[in-house]
Each structure stands twice: as C-alpha cells, then as structure tokens.
Amino acid sequence: MLDYFLQQLIFALAIGAIYGLIALGYTMVYGVMRLINFAHGEFFMLGPYVYTFIFSGLIGLGGLAPMLDSAIAIIASFVIVGLLGVAIERFAYRPLRAYGRLAPMLSALGMSIVLQSAVRVTVGPQPVHFPAIVPSTPIDALGGMVTTVQFGILVAAVLLMVGLTLFVNGTRLGIWIRAASESWTTSSLLGIRVNRAVSLVFFIGPGLGAMAGIMYASYYGIMQPTMGSVIGLKAFTAAILGGIGSIPGAMLGGFLLGAIETFGTAFLPILSFGYIGTEYRDVFAFAVLILVLLFKPAGLLGETVSEETTVAKKDY
Amino acid sequence: MNRTRILLSAAALLFTSGAMPVLADDIVLGGSAPMSGAQAEFGQSQIDGAQLYFDQLNEKGGINGNKVVFRPLDDRADPRQGTLVAQQFCDDSAVIGVIGHMNSGVTMPALDIYSECGMPQVVPATNPELMRMGFKTVVRPVANDFVQGALPAKYVTEKLGLKNAVLVHDKTVFGQGIAGVFKDNFEAGGGKVSGSYGTNPEDVDFSALIASIKLENPDVVYMGAGMPQLALFLKQMREQGLKAQFIGPDIGFTIDFITQVGAVSAEGALMTFQLPPYDSSPELKDFSDRHQARFGRAPGPYASLGFANAQVMAAAVEKAESLDRAGVLAQLHGVTVETLLGPVAFDENGENTTAPMYLYVVKDGKFELIKQ
Numbered sequence: 093m094l095d096y097f098l099q100q101l102i103f104a105l106a107i108g109a110i111y112g113l114i115a116l117g118y119t120m121v122y123g124v125m126r127l128i129n130f131a132h133g134e135f136f137m138l139g140p141y142v143y144t145f146i147f148s149g150l151i152g153l154g155g156l157a158p159m160l161d162s163a164i165a166i167i168a169s170f171v172i173v174g175l176l177g178v179a180i181e182r183f184a185y186r187p188l189r190a191y192g193r194l195a196p197m198l199s200a201l202g203m204s205i206v207l208q209s210a211v212r213v214t215v216g217p218q219p220v221h222f223p224a225i226v227p228s229t230p231i232d233a234l235g236g237m238v239t240t241v242q243f244g245i246l247v248a249a250v251l252l253m254v255g256l257t258l259f260v261n262g263t264r265l266g267i268w269i270r271a272a273s274e275s276w277t278t279s280s281l282l283g284i285r286v287n288r289a290v291s292l293v294f295f296i297g298p299g300l301g302a303m304a305g306i307m308y309a310s311y312y313g314i315m316q317p318t319m320g321s322v323i324g325l326k327a328f329t330a331a332i333l334g335g336i337g338s339i340p341g342a343m344l345g346g347f348l349l350g351a352i353e354t355f356g357t358a359f360l361p362i363l364s365f366g367y368i369g370t371e372y373r374d375v376f377a378f379a380v381l382i383l384v385l386l387f388k389p390a391g392l393l394g395e396t397v398s399e400e401t402t403v404a405k406k407d408y
Numbered sequence: 409m410n411r412t413r414i415l416l417s418a419a420a421l422l423f424t425s426g427a428m429p430v431l432a433d434d435i436v437l438g439g440s441a442p443m444s445g446a447q448a449e450f451g452q453s454q455i456d457g458a459q460l461y462f463d464q465l466n467e468k469g470g471i472n473g474n475k476v477v478f479r480p481l482d483d484r485a486d487p488r489q490g491t492l493v494a495q496q497f498c499d500d501s502a503v504i505g506v507i508g509h510m511n512s513g514v515t516m517p518a519l520d521i522y523s524e525c526g527m528p529q530v531v532p533a534t535n536p537e538l539m540r541m542g543f544k545t546v547v548r549p550v551a552n553d554f555v556q557g558a559l560p561a562k563y564v565t566e567k568l569g570l571k572n573a574v575l576v577h578d579k580t581v582f583g584q585g586i587a588g589v590f591k592d593n594f595e596a597g598g599g600k601v602s603g604s605y606g607t608n609p610e611d612v613d614f615s616a617l618i619a620s621i622k623l624e625n626p627d628v629v630y631m632g633a634g635m636p637q638l639a640l641f642l643k644q645m646r647e648q649g650l651k652a653q654f655i656g657p658d659i660g661f662t663i664d665f666i667t668q669v670g671a672v673s674a675e676g677a678l679m680t681f682q683l684p685p686y687d688s689s690p691e692l693k694d695f696s697d698r699h700q701a702r703f704g705r706a707p708g709p710y711a712s713l714g715f716a717n718a719q720v721m722a723a724a725v726e727k728a729e730s731l732d733r734a735g736v737l738a739q740l741h742g743v744t745v746e747t748l749l750g751p752v753a754f755d756e757n758g759e760n761t762t763a764p765m766y767l768y769v770v771k772d773g774k775f776e777l778i779k780q
Contacts, residue, residue, distance in 0.1 A: 096619065096620075096623065099619050100616055100619055103613075103615040103616055103619070104616075107613055217444075217445055217446050218446050218448075218449075218664070219446070219635070219636040219664070219668070221664070221667045221668050228647060230647060230648075230649065237648060237649065239647055312612050312613070312640055312643075312644075313639075313640070313643055313668055313669075313670070314612075314636050314639070314640065314668055316636075319612075322610060353616075354615075354616045355616075357616035357617055357620075358616045358617075358619060358620055361605075361620065362620070370605050370606065370607060370616075370617050370620075371579055371606040371607055371608055373608075373616075374608065
C-alpha cells in the first residue's frame with residue numbers, strides 16, 4: 093500500500109507542477125491588473141506548437157547537437173510566446189482599461205477564441221504527436237516508478253518557480269511588479285512605470301505557460317489546439333485555491349490540485365467500495381475548491397484583504 | 409429582357425445545385441460524413457470511396473442509362489449539423505437516397521428526419537440501437553458493435569487463454585456500450601472481469617487509474633473510448649510497466665494510434681475494424697490502385713466501406729420501378745448484392761446478415777490482420 097501511495101504521489105507532483113506553472117500566469121496578471129486573463133490557456137497551448145515549429149526548423153537547417161536544438165527551441169518558445177503576451181496586452185487589453193473590468197475580460201475571452209482558431213486553421217484540428225524531449229525511461233524510486241520525463245518536469249518546474257521567486261523578491265524589476273500589485277496609483281505616484289510592470293508580467297506569465305505546455309505535451313506525447321481549455325480552467329482553479337494574486341499561493345494551489353485529483357482517482361473507488369468511480373475526479377477537485385471558497389474566500393495563501401482588494405473582489 | 413431572365417435563372421440553377429447542372433433524368437444521391445474536424449480522415453475516405461464507385465458507374469453509362477450525381481455534405485461529426493444536412497437533403501426533391509452518417513451520435517437524431525420524408529438511407533454508423541428504433545427507411549451493410557465487441561472477447565479467451573480482464577470506457581454511448589458487449593462475451597467465454605472504470609471523454613491523464621488497475625493484475629485491458637484517449641492510455645500503461653493485452657475498437661485503427669503510443673509500446677495491441685486490409689484480395693488491390701489514380705492518394709480507412717455502401721444504394725436504384733424515393737425504398741430492404749466487401753443481404757431490421765469483422769494486431773509499427 094505504501095508503494096501504491098508513493099507511486100500516486102509521483103503522479104500528483106508531476107501534474108501539480110504543470111498546474112502550478114500555469115496558475116502563476118493567472119495569479120501574476122490578476123495581482124497587477126485585477127484581470128482574469130482567459131486567454132492564458134492558449135499560451136499554454138501555443139508553447140508546444142511554437143517549440144515544434146522552431147525545433148523542426150533547426151533540424152531542417154541541418155541542426156546542431158540534439159540537446160542544443162531542444163534548448164534553443166525551448167528558450168525561443170518562452171520568448172516568442174512571452175512577446176505575444178505583451179503584444180496582446182498592449183493591443184487587446186490596454187485600450188480597454190478605461191472601460192471597467194468587464195471589457196478587458198471579454199476581450200480576453202475573444203483572444204482565446206482567436207488564438208485557438210488560428211492554430212486550428214493553420215495546423216489542423218487533429219491531435220499531433222509530440223516527441224518527448226528526453227526519452228521516457230522508467231526509474232525505480234522508493235518502490236514507485238518515476239519516468240525520466242516526470243522527473244524532468246518536476247525539476248524544471250521547481251527551478252522555474254525558485255527563479256521566479258528570486259526574481260520577484262530580489263530584483264529591481266521584481267520590485268516594480270510587487271509595487272504595482274500592491275497599489276497601482278501609489279506606485280505610479282512614486283515614479284514606478286506601472287505599464288512596464290504590466291508588460292513584464294505579460295511576458296513572464298505567458299512564457300511560463302508555454303513552458304508548462306511543452307512539459308505537458310512531452311509528458312502525454314500529443315498536442316492539440318483545444319488542449320488549453322480544460323487545463324486552463326484547472327490551473328485557474330489552482331490559482332483561486334492558493335489565493336489569487338499570491339505567487340506562492342499559485343504554486344501551492346497547483347500541487348494541491350494535482351494531489352486532490354490524483355488521490356481522488358486512486359482512493360475514491362477503494363474508499364467507496366466502487367460506488368464512486370474515477371470519472372468523479374473533477375467533481376471531487378471542484379468540490380474541494382467550493383469548500384475552500386466557503387470557509388476561506390481569499391484562498392489558502394490569499395493576501396490579507398486591504399481596502400483596495402475588497403473593492404476589487406466586489407466587482408466580480 | 410427575356411434572354412437576361414433565362415440567363416439569370418440558369419445561373420441561379422447552377423448556384424443552387426452545385427457545380428454540375430442536374431438534368432431531368434439524372435439520379436441525385438446524397439452522402440454525408442465529417443469532412444472537416446478531427447474525424448475528417450475517416451469521413452472523407454467514405455465519401456471518396458462512394459465517389460469512386462459512382463464515377464465508375466457513370467463511365468459505363470450510369471444506372472439504366474441515367475447518370476448518377478453524388479452530392480456529399482459535411483456533417484462535422486456534429487449531431488446538430490447532421491440534422492441540418494438531413495433537412496437539406498429532404499427538402500431537395502431531386503435527392504432520392506442518402507448514404508450517411510458516419511457517427512452513431514449524428515445518425516440517431518437524423519434518422520427521424522429522413523424517415524419523415526421517406527428517404528432511403530444506407531447507414532455506415534455502427535451502434536446496435538440504430539437498427540432497433542423501428543425506422544423502415546434504413547439498411548446497414550456494415551457490422552454493428554455487437555459483432556465488434558464479441559470478436560476480440562472470443563479471440564482472447566479461446567486463442568490466447570486470457571481470463572482476467574479490466575474494462576475502461578469513456579461513458580459515451582459508443583464507449584460504454586461496446587465495453588459492455590465485450591464484458592458479456594468475455595464472461596460467456598469463461599473469463600472474469602475484475603473491474604470496470606469510467607473516465608471523462610476528454611481525459612488525458614490516466615496514470616492514477618492505471619496504478620490502481622495494476623493492483624488487479626489483469627491480463628487483458630479492454631478500452632471503449634475515442635482518440636487520442638486510446639493511444640494515451642496505452643502509452644501510460646506501458647510506461648508504468650502494466651503488460652496486459654490491450655484491445656481497442658475501430659476508432660483506434662489509424663496510424664496516428666501507433667505514432668502517438670510509439671511503435672515499441674504499441675506492439676501487440678489488438679484492434680477491431682469492419683474492413684479487410686487493401687492488399688487482402690485482388691478486387692481490393694484493384695480498388696486501391698484506382699483510388700490512387702483518381703484522387704492521387706492511397707484509400708483512407710473507410711474508403712472501401714464507402715464504395716460498398718454506394719454499391720448497395722446503386723443496386724436498389726437499379727431495381728426501382730420509379731426513379732423517386734418511394735421507388736428506391738420499395739427495393740432497399742430486398743437488395744442482395746455482391747459488393748467489394750462480400751455479399752450483402754438484409755434481415756428484417758435492415759442489418760446485413762453476413763457482415764464481417766476483422767481483428768488486427770500491431771506488429772513492427774503496422775496493423776496486421778489476424779487470420780481467423
């Protein structure tokens with residue numbers, strides 16, 4: 093039974109890491125702009141498509157060392173998807189900023205449809221095989237089995253999260269972001285260029301989403317234009333669970349949602365003697381979300397509610 | 409003035425009837441399947457197969473001297489679009505027969521509409537229920553899911569001697585239905601089903617489920633689901649070292665299945681399909697060559713079925729006393745015809761009395777027919 097538990101824990105960590113990375117994008121954008129960026133799931137979807145495009149381009153040009161090609165393609169997808177995020181904020185959200193909360197949110201929904209349809213039209217709607225970046229070899233670990241891909245996902249995700257935390261807490265640019273999310277008006281009065289902070293957030297968030305997309309595609313071996321919809325909703329849930337606006341909260345929420353889902357699938361049928369099947373996994377995950385919201389509306393690590401954020405929350 | 413009016417109405421006629429103007433004694437037949445979207449590969453192959461047969465027929469002078477005009481419409485595998493297509497065919501009095509639809513879920517709501525307007529219908533969809541709903545306007549040359557679930561159950565219990573199965577299905581009409589059929593036949597063959605698990609149709613992560621299936625230690629896993637779920641499940645199953653025999657239904661019979669799972673992990677997986685491979689008989693080889701010559705590509709998965717369905721429809725039209733829906737309908741159920749896929753004759757429900765089913769195994773990255 094302990095083996096079984098450990099095995100499930102490994103699955104939970106791998107999927108939780110991916111949820112966490114995507115949730116960071118939601119939470120950072122919300123933190124700075126009080127906007128739920130519904131197009132965020134599409135940045136996740138674009139990641140593997142951009143990666144494949146660059147990677148096969150490099151191979152087509154003759155290619156360098158195999159690992160180097162992948163590395164270049166990964167960095168390029170971060171940058172390209174990040175820049176796309178900045179451009180979308182600049183042209184689809186910023187002009188609507190003066191028109192309340194609803195207009196940018198609808199614009200985000202529209203962007204989501206545009207991006208998804210664009211990929212569907214240009215690449216095709218069918219799922220495409222995505223070759224794993226590292227070959228998937230099972231390793232025995234503590235009675236459970238970890239594949240190299242799962243291990244790679246976990247290591248990469250944790251590195252990205254640690255990197256982000258250091259960046260936000262330890263650099264001048266990080267101070268911009270924190271200041272802008274604390275109070276928009278005060279920081280602009282103090283000489284912080286809030287729009288730069290916004291652009292920065294819209295570079296990092298989609299970039300991290302793209303990284304999560306690449307991990308996800310190499311984990312499951314496929315990519316498809318609709319892959320961002322469901323996973324985007326799950327990651328959004330993770331962000332709420334951890335407390336939207338809080339960076340450590342998004343990470344915690346991601347891992348927690350992964351654990352709830354995995355252990356729900358693994359133990360519900362056993363605990364209920366087969367009456368509740370594995371198809372109730374999502375029901376279980378969302379039920380936990382409702383409970384957290386009922387008893388701790390700000391989420392697990394949600395910021396202490398200041399006057400400004402209270403106003404913001406009322407608006408929704 | 410008069411001349412412009414004639415020209416205008418001629419132009420209008422051209423627009424309403426597609427590229428080819430329909431002459432008074434042309435035979436217009438409709439066809440519908442998904443020609444865009446995720447299942448386009450399957451749907452388009454049926455349409456191509458039917459088109460190939462009608463082209464061939466027209467070269468020889470058509471049916472009793474009348475040319476056949478085949479009019480395919482896209483239903484996008486969407487039940488709502490399917491009913492619109494059905495209505496469109498019904499409203500056009502020139503259309504005297506329809507081959508369609510490919511998906512059971514699309515066919516079911518459309519049956520009612522076709523039956524209302526007395527449209528003779530040859531159905532390629534495979535859900536057993538379709539022929540038991542009491543509609544008198546339909547026949548089905550292809551084998552239904554009772555046959556599809558039964559064949560692999562018999563094979564693994566009798567030939568491979570495997571007795572302990574786990575079922576996984578995606579809770580859809582098709583997936584849950586076919587898993588149930590497999591279960592009944594597997595148990596009848598002396599096997600034991602030690603677990604049945606439902607998943608969501610869009611799930612991609614089965615790792616937690618597979619870990620708990622591993623505790624049952626099954627030697628067979630039957631999965632009633634769609635793509636890419638079949639491929640994802642098998643891939644994750646092999647990654648976790650679950651060595652059980654994997655069996656899936658017709659939707660997995662595509663090269664995408666093998667590329668998505670990876671040739672090594674897919675090795676040995678069993679898949680049922682309604683059609684024989686294109687190199688299994690001289691007629692099919694000839695069909696394959698002609699398909700290549702006509703469309704510039706090898707026939708897709710359901711091309712030979714489209715061809716055979718067209719043969720059935722044409723046979724009914726040929727015997728019809730009047731070239732309208734009622735005339736064709738009167739002959740539809742009584743048709744006996746030697747098609748590309750073997751003899752076809754219908755029972756009282758409109759099911760083919762001798763519909764074959766084939767079992768394939770993945771070997772060296774290809775599907776290979778298992779000889780019975």
